[in-house]
Amino acid sequence: MKKLKSYILITMVLVMVMPFTLKAEVAEPEKAVTEKVASTAASTLINRLEEIKAMDKSNMSSVEKKALRKEVRSIKKSLKEVGGGVYLSVGAIIIIVLLLILLL
Template identity: 55%
Template sequence: MKKVVYFLAVMFSFAAFSPAAMAAPEKKEKEKTELSPEEEARLTEINDRVEEIKAMDFSEMSKDEIKDVREELRGMKKEAKTMGGGVYLSVGAIIIILLILILVT
């Protein structure tokens, strides 16, 4: 049974990555969306606030304060994503998915 799962995992990885490797490189010009001055100002505010949060000392904060800061960061992240657009799948996420497939056996 393990051999079958390993075989399927390897075949899945080959099937997922080989079409991209074999395809001829296409030069696509990405359409850059122009941000309005209001959106640029908001994005600058978000970046400044993130830098402030990075500089904070969390050891002196209570759990509720830390939770509030975390929720604020999540909200700002969602807002920044909607301005920039795009969907990304990190390499770490792909590795985790493959490890889960292997460890399920």
């Protein structure tokens, strides 16, 4: 009886996971275009950061240095936005928690 409950639970989890994997395999052509645009924008921002690092700041006034620091901060902030991240849906989190409970 205990094995039957575990088999039913595993089957239910697999049935819930299947639509997520099917949806994840579909690729959108618009997304690829935006990724290319984002990568070119990111590369230009990285190039600007390298230029700032290579500058000789010993001859600059404190106002100019402060402006460069603000520019570097804004570039780093925009790079974080362009880079994106890993997002988990609520359903995926529930499935992960259930699998951890079952395995541990």
